[in-house]
Amino acid sequence: GGGGLGGTLPYVLGFAGVLLLSEALWRLGLHCLNRVDALGIEHLYVIGMDELFAKDAAFFHDNFAGSLTKRVLSFASRFEEFVDTLTFSVMGSFVPLAFASVVLWFYDPLLVAGLLVMIAVTGVCVLPLIRRRQALVGEREEAIARVSGHVADSLMNMDTVRAFAAEDREAAEHRSRVAESRRLMLRSWDYGNLRIDTLVAPMSVLTNVLGLVVALALGAADHGVEAVIVAFTYYSSATRIMFEFNQIYRRLESSMTEASQFTELLLTEPTVVDPPRPEPLRSRAGDVRFERVTFAHGGGEPLFKDLDLDVPRGTRIGLVGRSGGGKTTLTRLLLRMTDVDGGRILVAGQDISRMAQADLRSMIAYVPQEPAMFHRTLRDNIAFARPGATEAEIRRAAEAAHVTEFADVLPEGFDTMVGERGVKLSGGQRQRVALARAILRDAPILLLDEATSALDSESEILVQDALWRLMEGRTALVVAHRLSTVAGMDRLVVLDRGHIVEQGSHQELLDADGAYARLWQHQSGGFLDDSAAARVEVRGS
Structure with a gap:
């Protein structure tokens, strides 16, 4: 019996060694598989978002x-x-x-x-x-x-x-x-x-x-x-x-x-893409020119057909007219959110379709009709325009847009989470944050689409003053339905169904007694309120 056990012992030990080896190989295999899973998931998450961003x-x-x-x-x-x-x-x-x-x-x-x-x-x-x-x-x-x-x-x-x-x-x-x-x-x-x-x-x-x-x-x-x-x-x-x-x-x-x-x-290729070899940004001058621009929404009837509009550097332009006239569409075309069907748009003398989208948009500060807020802190939402901005720069932009008036009374101040899409803020507060973002951007071109529409009258006067200071030396295209907010612009462009029907200063268009004069009369009852009149007089002097 002892001899028999001694004879089988090497086999028993060999069997145990094989089991231990198999267990070690199994653990090694799981170790490698875990890393394949983790790296694959990470890679696919990154690819998925990169593709969506494109x-x-x-x-x-x-x-x-x-x-x-x-x-x-x-x-x-x-x-x-x-x-x-x-x-x-x-x-x-x-x-x-x-x-x-x-x-x-x-x-x-x-x-x-x-x-x-x-x-x-x-x-x-x-x-x-x-x-x-x-x-x-x-x-x-x-x-x-x-x-x-x-x-x-x-x-x-x-x-x-x-x-x-x-x-x-x-x-x-x-x-x-x-x-x-x-x-x-x-x-x-x-x-x-x-x-x-x-x-x-x-x-x-x-x-x-x-x-x-x-x-x-x-x-x-x-x-x-x-x-x-x-x-x-x-x-x-x-x-x-x-x-x-x-x-x-x-x-x-x-x-x-x-x-x-x-x-x-x-598999659906994006329609707005960078050219294979984008032209480098040659200048940060803010002049903008629309040359014979033709555009239609979704293959329908053309909204713009051979539209020409020249905005010299440092000029403040007000885009006015009835809803559906193409005012917001012009700003989206300039941002290259969508491409024109014909003609071209020039910024600082360069065709924007030949530039990298990032270079083009680096020259523009944009405040949309409905400001977008991230579910992040108030500070993060302002700094989104310029992530490397200092605390002092963020604070100055917030003060200029009168954000500090409500931010300083919040329990956590600028560290307050604004909620998904900014639900913890009022419409006027969201617009002030969007304006602070544009001020911090410090870009040569400003696009403001009803940027003060959600503000009360008192806040609007304060923010308008900040905007006028911001627009100094910059090219500005301002969309507005309330004509008093753009009456002091260098030039007003009246759009109707994609056509420029009039353009000129506020007083020139009133004297012309055309489409703008009728809109003005409809909004003010034929009289210019004192605050608007004062602003027009100051900007015209």
Whole structure:
């Protein structure tokens, strides 16, 4: 007994060593796989956002922010599931199958041939069904994206939902979308269960029967019962893998479908792109010229046709006219949020389509009609215009825009989080923050689109004074519906349905008794209020 134990000890120790080695290799493999997962997810997150940043404004107008958020996050996060399924399920099934083929080959190559033929036949039969299910899974994922988009849309506009007592209506719309998503989920799952599995199951049985028949034939020859047991065991393992294939592929399919839906969005090339070799910025002079500009929204009737407008350096231009006349569109064309259909726009003598977009926009400070706020601190929102600005510079810009009047009384001052889209601030406060951002930008060209429309009269007078100081020595294009806010501009341009119908100073246009005079009379009742008159007199002197 002692001798027997001594004789087997080396084998026991060898077996233990193999187990320890396999455990070490397993841990090493997981260590490497964890890094593949982490680096892959990081890389895909970066690629996803880089691709979205490269898109033009029209892309974001046509897609739900919530849907895009869900898709770009899933694009990266599902990578872990994909890699793990590929490693543990697919490769974990392939290795035993390959080992079984080697073992069966030693008994008889016919066993291997029979197994591979049955697997191939099953694959050929299932392939068309898989393609059909891929389409069903695509519809399911699109429905889930629509649910995400509606959730984000409702949450971002919750004040409006409550103001119109629309909670029940929005909840009903949510239930409807979720029900549609559930219907498409069940349809894709049932297709796998009732169509694919019902085909794979009999093929698995047939494969087992074939293996048993071949094994019995071998056993009846010269391999004995050993061949029957080995062949049937490995055939059973192979058919189990075939049967589990649907579940394995379903996990892969879900990951790949979400990724493919995001990549399909990326296949649409942006219409506004930098030229292959952008011209370097030669000057930071602020002169702007629109030369025979033609533009139409979405391929419709042209809004502008052969429009010419010259804005010399340091000139302050007021863009006025009825809604829909093209005032805001002009500012977006200058920012190159969209490209002109004909003609060209020059800034400092350079065609903006030949410049890098970043170089062009570095010359412009823009205050839109609806100021955009990030869910960050008040300081961060102002400093967004110039991230390297000092605390003193941020403070000066805030004082010039009268932000300090409300910021200094906040519990956390400039460290106060403004909420998503600035919901913690009033409309007037958001406009002041946007103006502070423009002041901090310190760019040679100012684009102001109804920049003071949300301010009360007292605040507007204060901010207007700050804006007049800011506009000194800069080129300014100011869109306004309240004519008193632009009456003191160097030149007023009256737009109507994409055409310049009049231009000149405030007094010249009043004397002309045309479209501007009628607008002025409509707003002021034929009289110029004292504050506006004073501003016109001061700017004209």
